Amino acid sequence: xxxxxxxxxxxxxxxxxxxxxxxxxxxxxxxxxxxxxxxxxxxxxxxxxxxxxxxxxxxxxxxxxxxxxxxxxxxxxxxxxxxxxxxxxxxxxxxxxxxxxxxxxxxxxxxxxxxxxx
Amino acid sequence: xxxxxxxxxxxxxxxxxxxxxxxxxxxxxxxxxxxxxxxxxxxxxxxxxxxxxxxxxxxxxxxxxxxxxxxxxxxxxxxxxxxxxxxxxxxxxxxxxxxxxxxxxxxxxxxxxxxx
Numbered sequence: 001x002x003x004x005x006x007x008x009x010x011x012x013x014x015x016x017x018x019x020x021x022x023x024x025x026x027x028x029x030x031x032x033x034x035x036x037x038x039x040x041x042x043x044x045x046x047x048x049x050x051x052x053x054x055x056x057x058x059x060x061x062x063x064x065x066x067x068x069x070x071x072x073x074x075x076x077x078x079x080x081x082x083x084x085x086x087x088x089x090x091x092x093x094x095x096x097x098x099x100x101x102x103x104x105x106x107x108x109x110x111x112x113x114x115x116x117x118x
Numbered sequence: 119x120x121x122x123x124x125x126x127x128x129x130x131x132x133x134x135x136x137x138x139x140x141x142x143x144x145x146x147x148x149x150x151x152x153x154x155x156x157x158x159x160x161x162x163x164x165x166x167x168x169x170x171x172x173x174x175x176x177x178x179x180x181x182x183x184x185x186x187x188x189x190x191x192x193x194x195x196x197x198x199x200x201x202x203x204x205x206x207x208x209x210x211x212x213x214x215x216x217x218x219x220x221x222x223x224x225x226x227x228x229x230x231x232x233x234x
Contacts, residue, residue, distance in 0.1 A: 043224045109163035
């Protein structure tokens with residue numbers, strides 16, 4: 001159990017276009033989802049936290065108008081990178097928290113999306 | 119703010135041997151959780167083990183165990199009978215309630231290579 005899927009796994013887009021990444025919790029309900037960015041050989045950097053039905057909370061330095069997050073249901077969150085530029089190229093990882101039921105705030109991660117902006 | 123420090127950027131271990139990865143953290147909270155995550159070359163983050171700070175007993179999961187020293191704020195991971203599939207980046211992480219939001223704080227990671 002506790003599987004998180006992410007789609008697409010890889011995407012290449014042209015500079016100036018927008019790209020949407022989907023994150024789904026497949027077998028549990030996630031009241032909170034997280035979006036991370038990971039640069040090569042580095043740790044995960046939290047971009048934003050989203051709660052179902054609420055606006056996302058962005059970390060300092062993350063442009064909310066560039067990285068649009070929608071958490072429409074208890075199993076789906078989307079990250080849209082708007083007007084993408086080459087510097088937005090990175091590995092994006094979503095995560096979902098399964099709350100309670102003895103799971104003690106365990107957080108499960110999607111397989112990641114490699115975004116390349118040309 | 120919480121900080122998590124992993125002082126070993128890279129480590130290697132012979133197959134079937136035991137290795138310990140170090141992690142220290144800094145928090146003023148009383149209630150928090152600690153985790154070890156594994157990120158293999160596929161880059162899928164996998165939860166290895168977790169520890170609740172209020173529990174004195176060290177967590178174990180098959181070949182993985184932790185040495186939780188609360189007073190020293192230390193949370194090391196021991197991998198016994200290392201296998202080739204254990205080759206991965208290992209991230210230590212803490213979780214606490216900050217400004218009403220529980221957020222994971224990750225260390226910089228330790229790259230573990232298991233040598234045949």
